[in-house]
Amino acid sequence: MRYLDIHILQTVPLSALNCDDVGEPKTATFGGVARMRISSQAWKYATLAQLRRDHPSTDWGVLTTRAADMIAEAMPERDYPRPPAQLAADLLAAAKIAVHGTGDNHTQGRTKAMLRIGAREADALAELLAAAAETGQQPAAREVTAALTAHPPVCAVLFGRMVAKRLDLRIDAAVSTAHAIGVSAAETTLDFYTAMDNLATDSSAAGFFGTTGFGSSTLYRYATVDLDRARACLGQDTTAIITAYLRAWITSMPSGRTAETAPRTLPHLVSVALREQQPLNLSTAFASALPATATATEAAHRLLTEAADFERFYNMAPAAAWTLSTLPDLAHERLGPLRTLDEIITGVAATLSPAPAGAR
Structure with missing residues (x-):
């Protein structure tokens, strides 16, 4: 079995990318502390939307x-x-x-x-x-x-399909996606807003007003791809589809209230690991919440240390790994040579592509 683990640290500014049933930013309790949360479904939806835009000729479904x-x-x-x-x-x-x-x-x-x-x-x-x-x-x-x-369709291969009375139509998902969680405690900021009536002639120009919540955090994002399961369905298209997914998953973002907050950012840290034993979710690095004042560099150091510890004690170093970091003051023995996003995509593609006939 082979798995492609994707770990991401990404800071989002004051925003409401994914809200609950009353319109407030979603949270989850982890390590006894409420954290900012963006559901896996929200990020999968954003990823697929980007894939459809970037590769319109593919049958994404x-x-x-x-x-x-x-x-x-x-x-x-x-x-x-x-x-x-x-x-x-x-x-x-x-x-x-x-x-x-x-x-x-x-x-x-x-x-x-x-x-x-x-x-x-x-x-x-x-x-x-x-x-x-x-x-x-x-x-x-x-x-x-x-x-x-x-x-x-590719969306069924990546994210699964369930038909209750037709198990033969069922497709087990090749991609497992975790909820993105904040590395520190969540603090929701309430905003009282007013929509002004531009045609009002008196002093009561507020056509509508209300209160809404926003939050910000450095998020830990994680997804893993079961490469054998993907190849069983995608065949010779596996490399093209998985690398397209990888780029879209890294660079996409849910669209909740984006016009109000312009929250589009890119990750500080992307760590991609090819594993041959099992996938490894590293959210345990943040079971103890970082202080609200902690930097992305501190979060990255904790994440990389957690990975190094598990890999050493369980003897499960990745078969291959690629790391992107925009943090100039980050120093860690596990980093290795830093890559650009294009270099990560190229490296993963070379690893996934079958060797030419006769190659040794």
Whole structure:
């Protein structure tokens, strides 16, 4: 087994990148102390959005309840016996993918659970329905299964797909993502804001006002890629997809309230390690919260020390490692030669790519 561990330290300014149900920045208790938290789902969403922008021709897929609409849009023009979206919904239901029935006016034809589906899958199912319109025979179950398993979308390979009654359509996620947590205690800053009515003629120009919360912290971010699982689904595309994911995961950021706070930053420290025993989450380095005045350099030193200790005592030094750091005063024996982001991507690509035929 081989795993690609990605550890990141990133400072975010006063912001609200990921909020709870009452609009306040999310927190989590860790080591007995409340920390700023950005959910793994929020960062995965941002990563996929960036991947779609940077590589629009790749079948990344979508997470949706509107799979029937997606299939219907791909269906060629024919004289169908019923509306295409209805035929697509019935096809999904026949495949034991739960779909809302005719009694659900607002959700009719939608899947009852979110489904990861890609363009190639939708196209394949659309072709089956078009052929059925020509022959008058419903697609065989094995054909539907083949359409949903031959070319899974990349989002399903990376982040998994679960279909409750169809375990054969299930895809175990190649990427595991931790919630990003602050390395020090969270302190939410309350902001009283006023929206001014530009056309008001009296002194009461406040058209709207309220209170909202913001927070800032240095965050520890962690994700790990099961490379064997990824290669089993992606085959020869593994290197291109994983390196694209790596770049997007490092440089993306959730978009909550960004217009209000302009919080876009990049990591101070990126440590990528190729492991052959097991993945290693290093959040334990921050189980004891750093002081609020601690610098990113102090956080980096603690993280690197934690990694070095585990690797020494458990005899699990990485097979390869690459480090990026923008901290000029950081000194640690584990750092090794520093790399640029492009050099990290190139190094990982060289490690993942199969050796040429005849190479020793």
